[in-house]
Amino acid sequence: MAYSDKVIDHYENPRNVGSYDKSDETVGTGMVGAPACGDVMKLQIKVNESGVIEDAKFKTYGCGSAIASSSLLTEWVKGKTLDQAREIKNTAIAEELELPPVKVHCSVLAEDAIKAAIEDYQSKQSD
Amino acid sequence: MSFDLSSDFFHLFGIPVSFSVDTGALMQRYRELQQVVHPDRFASSSEQERRLSLQYATHINEGLRILKDPLERARYMLELKGVHWDDDQATLSDPEFLMQQMELRESLAEVAEQSDPLQAVADIIADVDTIVQQNTRDLEALLQSGQQADLEKAKLQVRKMQFLDKMKAEAEALEARLEDEL
Numbered sequence: 001m002a003y004s005d006k007v008i009d010h011y012e013n014p015r016n017v018g019s020y021d022k023s024d025e026t027v028g029t030g031m032v033g034a035p036a037c038g039d040v041m042k043l044q045i046k047v048n049e050s051g052v053i054e055d056a057k058f059k060t061y062g063c064g065s066a067i068a069s070s071s072l073l074t075e076w077v078k079g080k081t082l083d084q085a086r087e088i089k090n091t092a093i094a095e096e097l098e099l100p101p102v103k104v105h106c107s108v109l110a111e112d113a114i115k116a117a118i119e120d121y122q123s124k125q126s127d
Numbered sequence: 128m129s130f131d132l133s134s135d136f137f138h139l140f141g142i143p144v145s146f147s148v149d150t151g152a153l154m155q156r157y158r159e160l161q162q163v164v165h166p167d168r169f170a171s172s173s174e175q176e177r178r179l180s181l182q183y184a185t186h187i188n189e190g191l192r193i194l195k196d197p198l199e200r201a202r203y204m205l206e207l208k209g210v211h212w213d214d215d216q217a218t219l220s221d222p223e224f225l226m227q228q229m230e231l232r233e234s235l236a237e238v239a240e241q242s243d244p245l246q247a248v249a250d251i252i253a254d255v256d257t258i259v260q261q262n263t264r265d266l267e268a269l270l271q272s273g274q275q276a277d278l279e280k281a282k283l284q285v286r287k288m289q290f291l292d293k294m295k296a297e298a299e300a301l302e303a304r305l306e307d308e309l
Binding site for chain 2 (some may be wrong): 029031032033034035036037038040042055061104105108109113116
């Protein structure tokens with residue numbers, strides 16, 4: 001199966017790889033996994049006082065499409081409000097990366113990861 | 128010769144519907160079944176009978192494949208109880224479990240930098256085995272209970288087992304590569 005140039009680009013030069021301290025109050029952490037392929041994805045957002053995502057980092061163990069999906073997503077969420085970030089759909093990721101149908105689940109994983117990260121951040125604020 | 132292709136594999140093999148399977152009895156029954164339907168016995172039979180015998184043989188092989196493997200067996204037992212899998216769409220979001228998976232992946236990625244890589248990968252495989260054993264015990268208890276609420280938990284447990292299976296396969300592949308380099 002051929003990867004698109006965009007997937008290869010993100011795979012070879014992943015953006016925003018890394019970790020934040022997950023106990024930091026301004027950080028939201030989303031962890032998701034895909035049992036079918038064993039991929040594990042961690043996506044973290046750093047949110048400022050006005051509720052805007054300042055920065056995002058990810059760490060993904062999985063195939064090229066899973067890495068590219070999370071890498072692209074960290075680029076997209078920067079500068080977005082939490083509500084805007086929650087609106088990002090996996091189909092947009094799949095389209096941007098030209099993922100073949102068998103790899104669309106990688107983009108689903110990325111969408112679930114950002115939603116989980118936002119939830120985690122918000123649950124920290126309400127404590 | 129006649130088989131009910133719609134009966135479940137446990138009945139086909141004449142063993143109780145249970146997660147714990149007597150492998151000896153399973154293999155014994157498999158050989159008996161395969162003897163009955165073996166295509167050689169139908170060499171001079173009609174076209175239709177030959178086709179049927181092949182269909183039965185395939186069905187029996189599929190049954191053995193599923194009943195022999197704990198993960199496949201658990202999935203199958205849950206399917207019999209009406210659980211659907213949707214593997215492509217399924218995601219797991221148990222942070223504690225996933226963090227553990229990520230840590231195992233990290234140690235696996237760092238094996239080559241260890242002073243004794245072979246020992247390091249053997250340690251990881253041992254860790255995975257310990258987790259698998261615990262999960263298998265949990266899964267068995269959930270499948271045994273038969274309560275509706277436990278079905279969902281069992282499903283989740285099977286999902287975790289899928290991760291662990293992949294992890295173990297990758298660790299073993301790495302171990303084989305390291306051994307080749309020696």
